[in-house]
Amino acid sequence: MVSHWYTQAIGKPTEAKSFGDLADVFNASVFSHFNEHCSRVDVVFDRYRITSIKSGTRERREGRERSIRRKIDSREIPLPANWKLFMDLPENKANLTKLLSDQMMLEAKKSRPTCELITAGGFEEETKVASSQGSDVEQLQSSHEEADTRIILHAKAAYMDGYERIIVSCRDTGVLVLLTHFAGQLSGEVWMRTGTRQKRRYVAVHDIQLTPTMQRNILVYHAVTGCDTISQPSGHGKKTTWKVFQQHGALLDDLGRGTLSESTIRSVEEFFCRIYSPASDETNINDVQYCMFQNGTKDQEKLPPSRKCLEQHIKRAHHQAQVWFQADVPILEIESPIGSGWYEDSTRRLHPHVSVDDPLPNEFTDIVCCKCKNCATSRCSCRAKSLKCIAACTCNNGVCHNPYSVAIETDSE
Structure with a gap:
């Protein structure tokens, strides 16, 4: 063949x-x-x-x-x-x-x-x-x-x-x-x-030997982590995402099958949270994006997409997986890709539909990150705006005199 x-x-x-x-x-x-x-x-x-x-x-x-x-x-x-x-x-x-x-x-x-x-x-x-x-x-x-x-x-x-x-x-x-x-x-x-x-x-x-879950979802995995028609998660290739798939493949169970539901979108969102933040239990991709930025990841190419952008990506992966799941039948029963993560231009060509959201939300870019060594004077950009230093500041590599602290309340005996 x-x-x-x-x-x-x-x-x-x-x-x-x-x-x-x-x-x-x-x-x-x-x-x-x-x-x-x-x-x-x-x-x-x-x-x-x-x-x-x-x-x-x-x-x-x-x-x-x-x-x-x-x-x-x-x-x-x-x-x-x-x-x-x-x-x-x-x-x-x-x-x-x-x-x-x-x-x-x-x-x-x-x-x-x-x-x-x-x-x-x-x-x-x-x-x-x-x-x-x-x-x-x-x-x-x-x-x-x-x-x-x-x-x-x-x-x-x-x-x-x-x-x-x-x-x-x-x-x-x-x-x-x-x-x-x-x-x-x-x-x-x-x-x-x-x-x-x-x-x-x-x-x-x-x-080739796979677990039942991986065998069932390998088409979905390939679609959602990058193929000819869909982009891969920024900064994460197949080697990285395969490890996540081995551990959390069940999160992709319903993608590409039937009508795309809100619960399926949230489940795939959790899969992406495991890609970008494998050590956490976070299920909200916006929160993962915020935490990564706060901890010093400022390169937008290394940050996860916003939830709205990810939803469009999931719609495209759902459509592509539906096509693949019907590979063994002659006539495909597939809804139009228009509205499923793609839009049509004046020449009838399809383009990926992305969210109108900025790649990095405004509230992130408004965060002040200083480049001080110890933040002891008013020249510290955080001090100048009456803000505490955060993990994204370079002073966290040394001794900071303007640290962000969290008060923890304990029950009195």
């Missing part, structure tokens, strides 16, 4: 002069999987929609130069000089995947009559699927935008057709997460072929 990343991996071959040459190189790479142990290869592609939750990712990959629309209506069309600029435009990618899909089918029928090639996602019609042997592939007619989820659909169909071992060629972490979640539904061996030609690696997905 081959994902769309093959197109990116092949790029613009040095020996290829035309799109026909490129298609030949692509076909050779795909057909190299056919051997005495492999009689069927599925190739799936992304769909390139204008209104897509991947718009932000694609915009980040685009350069400043404007891409030019290139129509590919024959094999003889020469390859563009600037390949990256060509691939920056979704319409060009869609046109290219259609050419590759058509050329694969023609070549498979001609030179591989005893093997079966199935491809989907690359044709002009969204639900079109083709088999080189004319097999009934109606169950693979899907509305999936992502090749990642089409892989799960095709893997499930292959097992239903009697195949006991599936090898997925892909370098995407998201695909590994999807395979891990759905591995229990795929009776047999599931392998992920990744790495480079010089350093090939096979991951035995069927041998």
Whole structure:
């Protein structure tokens, strides 16, 4: 099973002069999987929609130069000089995947009559699927935008057709997460072929062992801690958040399932509190933000988001997880992403909706933090405003003569 990343991996071959040459190189790479142990290869592609939750990712990959629309209506069309600029435009990618899909089918029928090639996602019609042997592939007619989820659909169909071992060629972490979640539904061996030609690696997905809670919520975890469509918690990568997931994975139980409720949002908020403040029992992200600032964390990139910003993030993660949970069904039943953490601009492109709140609330920026050594004179900025020094002041590294203190009342006997 081959994902769309093959197109990116092949790029613009040095020996290829035309799109026909490129298609030949692509076909050779795909057909190299056919051997005495492999009689069927599925190739799936992304769909390139204008209104897509991947718009932000694609915009980040685009350069400043404007891409030019290139129509590919024959094999003889020469390859563009600037390949990256060509691939920056979704319409060009869609046109290219259609050419590759058509050329694969023609070549498979001609030179591989005893093997079966199935491809989907690359044709002009969204639900079109083709088999080189004319097999009934109606169950693979899907509305999936992502090749990642089409892989799960095709893997499930292959097992239903009697195949006991599936090898997925892909370098995407998201695909590994999807395979891990759905591995229990795929009776047999599931392998992920990744790495480079010089350093090939096979991951035995069927041998990955997770706790029941982690198995149930790994898709949600990947969505909420950062993926292709959603940003990661500022300053915290997968290595850090994975430790939190191991201990507090149950906090993500209801995300991506059903209607997003207030209780689910609060539960995920607590998960984020554990990311930013693992030693505390705090459940309010605004309070965690305040405490971190008060204790000296002034870099906004290292502070957690405000509650309102986090709510938009959670809405996006909920939507993305809903898409992934339906990877094994052909037609997705998903509400519009507009209003679920994204908004649509005048060109119909989607952008993450962020809160109108400032990243750091005004009451935080109004806090005075001095840079004194001992705060013994009126030159101390805290003293000048009749304020006590706090943990964010540099004087806390030495002896402060203007300390903040808390009076503790005790019951008299």
